[in-house]
Structure formats: C-alpha cells, structure tokens
Amino acid sequence: MSRLYLARNPRVAARSLDGEMMIMSGRDSTLFTLNKTATILWQSADGTTPLDQIVGQRICSEFEVEAAEALQDAETLARELASHEILQISEEPIPPSKATGASR
Amino acid sequence: MPELAAEIERLSLVIEIGGMPVRVNTTDPGFLGILQGRYSGFVGASESAEVDFDVELNPPNFSDPDAPVRVTHHLGRWSLQRGDFLAQWDPKARTGRIRQSANPYSIDAVLRIVHTLVLARQGGFLLHSASAIRNGKAFLFAGVSGAGKTTISRLAPPDATLLTDEISYVRKSRVRQGESGYTAFGTPFTGELAKLGENVSAPIAALYLLAQGPENRIDPVAPAEAARSLLANVLFFAEDEELVQSTFHSAFEFVSRVPVSRLTFVPDSRVWELIG
Numbered sequence: 001m002s003r004l005y006l007a008r009n010p011r012v013a014a015r016s017l018d019g020e021m022m023i024m025s026g027r028d029s030t031l032f033t034l035n036k037t038a039t040i041l042w043q044s045a046d047g048t049t050p051l052d053q054i055v056g057q058r059i060c061s062e063f064e065v066e067a068a069e070a071l072q073d074a075e076t077l078a079r080e081l082a083s084h085e086i087l088q089i090s091e092e093p094i095p096p097s098k099a100t101g102a103s104r
Numbered sequence: 105m106p107e108l109a110a111e112i113e114r115l116s117l118v119i120e121i122g123g124m125p126v127r128v129n130t131t132d133p134g135f136l137g138i139l140q141g142r143y144s145g146f147v148g149a150s151e152s153a154e155v156d157f158d159v160e161l162n163p164p165n166f167s168d169p170d171a172p173v174r175v176t177h178h179l180g181r182w183s184l185q186r187g188d189f190l191a192q193w194d195p196k197a198r199t200g201r202i203r204q205s206a207n208p209y210s211i212d213a214v215l216r217i218v219h220t221l222v223l224a225r226q227g228g229f230l231l232h233s234a235s236a237i238r239n240g241k242a243f244l245f246a247g248v249s250g251a252g253k254t255t256i257s258r259l260a261p262p263d264a265t266l267l268t269d270e271i272s273y274v275r276k277s278r279v280r281q282g283e284s285g286y287t288a289f290g291t292p293f294t295g296e297l298a299k300l301g302e303n304v305s306a307p308i309a310a311l312y313l314l315a316q317g318p319e320n321r322i323d324p325v326a327p328a329e330a331a332r333s334l335l336a337n338v339l340f341f342a343e344d345e346e347l348v349q350s351t352f353h354s355a356f357e358f359v360s361r362v363p364v365s366r367l368t369f370v371p372d373s374r375v376w377e378l379i380g
Contacts, residue, residue: 013348013353015356018327018328024348
C-alpha cells in the first residue's frame with residue numbers, strides 16, 4: 001500500500017483561535033472550521049511526513065484508537081479536505097516550496 | 105468659422121464616503137441630479153479624487169440587478185460586472201469607467217464594491233450591520249437580514265447619531281502611538297429604514313451580534329465565534345485570493361481589538377439603556 005503525503009494549500013488563509021482552526025478558501029471565500037482530527041492533519045501537513053506517521057504519532061495517542069482504523073478514517077478525511085482544496089495530497093513527498101500555508 | 109461639433113459639457117460630482125473621495129463624471133444633467141439627491145450629505149469638495157469614474161449611460165433595458173456580481177482582477181485592472189452595470193477600474197491610474205442606465209442603484213453597487221476593495225488592502229471592511237455614535241463612541245449591530253438592524257436603528261434615542269441601518273464602514277486607524285484601533289464612518293448605504301447615515305465618524309467601542317429575545321441582555325461571545333460571525337457579515341465580492349486572505353486576517357485582528365458581544369433585545373427603546 002502506497003504512503004500518502006499531505007501539504008497545506010498555500011491558497012487558503014488559516015487561523016487558530018481558542019483551539020479552533022478556521023480556514024478560508026481563497027478561491028470562493030468559503031469558511032471552514034476544522035474538527036480536532038482535521039486540525040491535527042492541517043498542523044502536521046508539512047509535505048514530508050507520511051500520513052501513517054502522523055496517525056501513529058499524533059492521532060492514535062490523542063484519541064486511543066486502533067492504528068489501522070485511524071489511518072483509514074484519516075485518509076478519508078484528508079481526501080475530503082483535499083476536495084475542498086484545503087490540503088494537497090500526493091503519493092510522493094510534496095516539495096516545501098508548494099507546502100507553505102498562509103496560516104498565522 | 106463656427107465649430108463643426110459642439111463640445112459636450114462634462115459634469116462632475118465628488119462622493120466622499122469613509123474619507124475616500126470618488127469623482128463621478130457624466131454628461132447627463134438628469135443623472136447628475138439623481139446622484140446629488142442620492143448622496144446628499146456625502147458630496148465632497150475635494151479636488152483630488154481617489155478614483156475618477158466616467159459614467160456612460162445606456163438605455164434602461166440594460167438592466168438585471170438580480171444577476172450575480174462578478175469582480176475580477178486582471179493585469180492591474182478590476183472588472184466589476186452585474187446584469188445592470190459593467191465597470192472597469194485601474195487603481196494605479198485612479199481612473200475607471202461605468203456603463204449603466206440612469207439609475208442610482210447600479211452606481212451604488214459599484215461604489216460599495218470599490219470601497220470593499222480599497223478597504224481590504226488597508227485592514228478594513230464593509231459590514232452588514234447598523235451603526236451609531238453615542239457619547240463619542242461608535243457601536244456596531246451586526247446580523248443577517250431580519251436580525252434587527254433596522255429595528256435597533258429605529259429605536260435609537262435622540263442623542264445617538266445613526267451612521268447606517270444596513271452597511272457599516274470600518275476603517276483601521278491609529279488610536280495611540282503604535283496602537284491600532286478601528287473607526288466607523290457614516291454611509292449612504294441604506295436598508296429598510298431608507299435614511300442616509302450621518303457623514304461623521306468615531307472610534308469603534310463594541311460590536312454587538314444581534315438576536316431578538318424575551319429580554320434585553322448582553323452576553324459575551326467566544327473569540328472564535330466572534331470571528332466566524334464577523335466573517336459571515338463582511339461584504340466581499342472579489343474573486344481574488346490575496347484580498348480574501350487579507351480580509352480573513354483583518355477580521356481576526358478586529359476581534360482581537362474590539363469587544364464583541366451578543367445583544368439580545370425585545371423591540372423597544374429600553375435596549376439603548378445598555379448601549380453607550
């Protein structure tokens with residue numbers, strides 16, 4: 001099974017306030033509020049850390065879930081975030097020049 | 105020898121909203137009269153304008169104000185388009201052109217859009233909210249249609265100066281050395297009350313998110329909810345990633361500097377006992 005890499009879409013704006021991560025699409029101004037798991041994916045999406053490693057290190061320890069199930073759920077969520085153009089996903093590491101989000 | 109063609113007289117009016125003068129040029133005295141009536145109180149005397157718009161009037165059948173607005177940026181020029189108008193604006197040259205019929209609504213929409221674009225680069229915005237000055241401070245009352253913007257405006261006491269019942273003008277400003285704040289300006293952008301705001305300004309003391317309920321009360325709002333509610337009420341039209349990001353971050357900066365609360369009120373004038 002191939003590994004999946006995530007990077008923040010540099011074309012969105014992001015801010016964390018009181019633990020809530022809010023993202024606005026630069027394309028159509030849609031505002032998204034991320035849940036805890038989506039926030040972890042966003043924060044960890046550096047283009048070089050594979051999704052299974054993010055799940056093992058950040059999600060399993062946070063939510064006490066079984067690794068295989070957590071990875072499947074995380075992949076589904078990552079693809080959904082990618083469909084909204086919040087994340088970029090690839091089976092290859094994503095170069096840093098394309099992985100810098102506009103978050104503050 | 106007489107001139108073969110008579111020179112067409114160019115008529116101008118400077119409309120100054122939020123301290124930003126926009127000159128509108130037309131050759132039609134009737135249209136100039138419409139503008140003078142529509143923007144009375146906001147007519148400026150400034151020689152230099154931030155934007156000079158030439159208006160080319162079309163026949164009235166060029167009209168569909170319900171069509172969606174498109175605001176795009178290409179090669180340094182903005183294109184503003186709706187069923188009832190087509191406008192172009194070159195910010196660098198400070199010039200623009202508007203094609204519309206002789207009505208006050210189309211140019212009003214163009215002005216709103218131009219102000220949102222200018223404010224977005226300066227950390228400000230137009231907000232769906234009523235606003236008023238009381239005791240030297242401005243108070244904003246935000247909410248979607250039906251939330252009570254017109255009602256709270258209608259209930260304002262005589263010592264409150266109404267800035268708008270529909271769209272507030274928010275500009276980032278310096279309150280002390282090195283410290284930023286926000287100033288609200290009066291606007292001619294009206295809602296159901298159909299009454300122009302006063303052309304004055306004051307530092308913003310609070311933003312209230314309106315809700316109607318069984319009693320008058322003010323409740324705190326968590327910062328994240330404040331930011332979300334603010335963003336939901338900011339007017340923004342441009343399909344431009346840089347400006348979207350700029351406006352997004354401006355909203356967060358605003359809620360970090362201006363207290364945001366929920367104002368629940370019954371529709372009577374006692375609610376103003378809580379304001380100011």
